[in-house]
Amino acid sequence: MEQYHLPVFIINTLMVLVDTAIGYHLAPRLLAGMDEPEAVETGVRTTRGLLPAVVALYMFFNCLGYFQGRTVYLLAVSGLLLVDMVLQLWLRRKRQGPGPDESENGE
Numbered sequence: 001m002e003q004y005h006l007p008v009f010i011i012n013t014l015m016v017l018v019d020t021a022i023g024y025h026l027a028p029r030l031l032a033g034m035d036e037p038e039a040v041e042t043g044v045r046t047t048r049g050l051l052p053a054v055v056a057l058y059m060f061f062n063c064l065g066y067f068q069g070r071t072v073y074l075l076a077v078s079g080l081l082l083v084d085m086v087l088q089l090w091l092r093r094k095r096q097g098p099g100p101d102e103s104e105n106g107e
Contacts, residue, residue, distance in 0.1 A: 001071045008074045009066040015081040016058045020051055022088050030091055 027047040031040045058077060065073025 002069060005066055005069060005071070005074065008071075008078065009062060012062045012074065012077050012081065013059070015078070015085070016055055016062070019058075019081050019085050019088075020055055022085055023051055023054075024048055026088055026092050030095055033095065 027044045028040070031043045031047075034040045034043070058081065061073050062077045064070065065077060
């Protein structure tokens, strides 16, 4: 499994960037349904302010796994990133409501 450390490390790094971009752009959309505009603004700022901390944690464990040769850390980071991205996209889809394909009358 040691031969895959570098490719997994690079893929994790790219997934961190994609995850951050998704989180940055979806934050306003996920909070758009709130009634108070000030609460939405505060929520978006808070969410976007936490993104650097999340990136730092992901990259810390990604680097720790790579430089110490711990496959479990690399795979754990991969799994967490995939779950994070899927949940963000799932929440976005859930907030949008049923699409045209999911309507009751099938039109």
